[in-house]
Amino acid sequence: xxxxxxxxxxxxxxxxxxxxxxxxxxxxxRRRRCVSDNLTRGGVPIEFFxxxxxxxxxxxxxxEPHPQEAxxxxxxxxxxxxxxxxxxxxxxxxxxxxxxxxxxxxxxSNKSPMLLQANPVHKKIPVLIHDGKPVCESLVIxxxxxxxxxxxxxxxxxxxxxxxxxxxxxxxxxxxxxxxGTRLWKLKGEALQxxxxxxxxxxxxxxxxxxxxxxxxxxxxxxxxIALVPFFAWFYTYETCGGFSVEAExxxxxxxxxRCMERESVSQTLYDPLKVYEFVGFLKKKYGVE
Amino acid sequence: xxxxxxxxxxxxxxxxxxxxxxxxxKVEYELLPEKLGEKSELLLKSNPVYKKIPVLIHHDRPICxxxxxxxxxxxxxxxxxxxxxxxxxxxxxALHRFWTFYVDDKLFxxxxxxxxxxxxxxxxxxVEQFRAGLRLLEEAFVKLSEGKAFFGGDQVxxxxxxxxxxxxxxxxxxxxxxxxxxxxxxxxxxHGWVVSFRAHEAVKEVMxxxxxxxxxxxxxxxxxxxxxxxxxx
Numbered sequence: 001x002x003x004x005x006x007x008x009x010x011x012x013x014x015x016x017x018x019x020x021x022x023x024x025x026x027x028x029x030r031r032r033r034c035v036s037d038n039l040t041r042g043g044v045p046i047e048f049f050x051x052x053x054x055x056x057x058x059x060x061x062x063x064e065p066h067p068q069e070a071x072x073x074x075x076x077x078x079x080x081x082x083x084x085x086x087x088x089x090x091x092x093x094x095x096x097x098x099x100x101x102x103x104x105x106x107x108x109s110n111k112s113p114m115l116l117q118a119n120p121v122h123k124k125i126p127v128l129i130h131d132g133k134p135v136c137e138s139l140v141i142x143x144x145x146x147x148x149x150x151x152x153x154x155x156x157x158x159x160x161x162x163x164x165x166x167x168x169x170x171x172x173x174x175x176x177x178x179x180x181g182t183r184l185w186k187l188k189g190e191a192l193q194x195x196x197x198x199x200x201x202x203x204x205x206x207x208x209x210x211x212x213x214x215x216x217x218x219x220x221x222x223x224x225x226i227a228l229v230p231f232f233a234w235f236y237t238y239e240t241c242g243g244f245s246v247e248a249e250x251x252x253x254x255x256x257x258x259r260c261m262e263r264e265s266v267s268q269t270l271y272d273p274l275k276v277y278e279f280v281g282f283l284k285k286k287y288g289v290e
Numbered sequence: 291x292x293x294x295x296x297x298x299x300x301x302x303x304x305x306x307x308x309x310x311x312x313x314x315x316k317v318e319y320e321l322l323p324e325k326l327g328e329k330s331e332l333l334l335k336s337n338p339v340y341k342k343i344p345v346l347i348h349h350d351r352p353i354c355x356x357x358x359x360x361x362x363x364x365x366x367x368x369x370x371x372x373x374x375x376x377x378x379x380x381x382x383x384a385l386h387r388f389w390t391f392y393v394d395d396k397l398f399x400x401x402x403x404x405x406x407x408x409x410x411x412x413x414x415x416x417v418e419q420f421r422a423g424l425r426l427l428e429e430a431f432v433k434l435s436e437g438k439a440f441f442g443g444d445q446v447x448x449x450x451x452x453x454x455x456x457x458x459x460x461x462x463x464x465x466x467x468x469x470x471x472x473x474x475x476x477x478x479x480x481h482g483w484v485v486s487f488r489a490h491e492a493v494k495e496v497m498x499x500x501x502x503x504x505x506x507x508x509x510x511x512x513x514x515x516x517x518x519x520x521x522x523x
Binding site: 130148 | 354380
């Protein structure tokens with residue numbers, strides 16, 4: 001089986017190919033100009049991240065700007081990977097603000113020169129490039145988006161105390177969820193049980209903080225919601241690997257996630273939890289996790 | 291009753307960050323040090339999530355996490371004292387915040403690793419990692435300072451505060467472990483920055499004495515070594 005190359009760091013803006021063959025997503029990813037048929041990369045087995053690109057389910061590109069918006073869209077570029085919850089934070093923030101941008105899917109097994117230049121310190125996605133200037137770290141990017149496109153609905157509240165609470169909880173999500181969640185699918189035996197205990201504790205802390213509010217920020221969808229909601233699509237993976245039920249441990253959090261999914265910015269960005277689970281399945285193979 | 295209270299003492303670099311910020315703003319506050327090895331009721335009540343210092347209490351409402359506290363201080367007292375801590379434009383704010391993440395996630399843990407290293411090999415590795423981090427900050431300083439004294443330019447800015455709080459600890463560890471961490475030869479700009487930072491009035495007000503930090507470092511090192519020896523017996 002041969003796979004299309006993504007060596008050109010393809011862009012999906014305004015170049016959607018009409019063909020719908022076996023891999024419609026790959027057609028979306030291909031640039032109109034790209035004629036590369038270097039499909040097997042010299043017979044070398046396809047790297048895991050190529051597989052991740054293929055696993056990317058078909059979805060409309062994160063934002064298809066009107067042709068007249070094209071020049072403005074070029075001024076804002078997001079380097080990202082479809083499944084990344086950190087990248088999704090940025091996509092949601094941009095969508096909430098109605099910002100036109102160009103989305104570039106990165107192949108992490110073959111990082112583009114643009115990525116290496118934009119984030120030389122960490123060489124990681126997401127990176128927002130605004131008028132040629134790169135901004136790195138997802139929560140730094142979300143704050144930047146909030147400050148630059150300040151006429152849209154605010155992501156961080158104006159009141160200093162409420163803002164401090166939002167930053168505190170955004171930082172909590174950042175420190176806890178991904179690290180502990182990763183241990184749930186990477187580890188076995190006692191270490192897994194330890195991770196499960198910790199993860200449930202994290203869920204309960206977040207559940208208590210949310211309380212009966214519509215969103216973490218109250219009535220308005222905001223910073224903490226954006227920081228956490230991409231992980232809503234990972235709950236299925238975490239609970240399946242960990243052997244527990246998120247809904248049983250944190251029903252309010254699940255209800256909150258469903259409310260967030262009613263927002264277009266979220267539903268257009270998050271992928272089906274089963275797709276995330278499939279992706280993690282490949283990660284497990286790569287890391288030799290049984 | 292003081293409207294502003296701060297739980298912690300300046301021996302902790304994270305508490306020192308918040309004290310530098312309060313000093314820059316010339317805000318009066320009551321300092322409530324914790325006893326080593328014990329956590330007060332007030333701390334446990336004010337920071338139930340992490341149970342750690344610093345905690346700023348303003349009008350009886352707690353704010354936790356040093357970076358969050360410094361941004362809060364800057365927002366509540368925007369024009370006081372030496373003026374704004376966060377840069378005026380969004381892009382520079384993003385850069386200061388990015389490098390603060392780097393300091394907290396990469397640089398500080400490598401500094402801790404130097405102190406905790408049990409073999410010469412482990413120590414050498416940790417030292418090299420730390421120096422590599424400082425070299426990145428040297429480059430960042432040259433870009434951000436644009437020839438001026440601080441990361442914030444003419445004024446002490448956010449990254450100055452977030453990194454500067456470690457200066458006295460770096461110096462203490464250099465003395466106790468007989469190492470050079472902030473190498474003048476390879477990091478001349480940062481070396482100059484340390485001098486300017488230490489000389490700033492607001493920083494001098496709150497910076498702990500080097501001797502005290504050296505003693506404290508020696509004490510916790512001795513405690514750690516004793517605990518390790520007891521564990522193997």
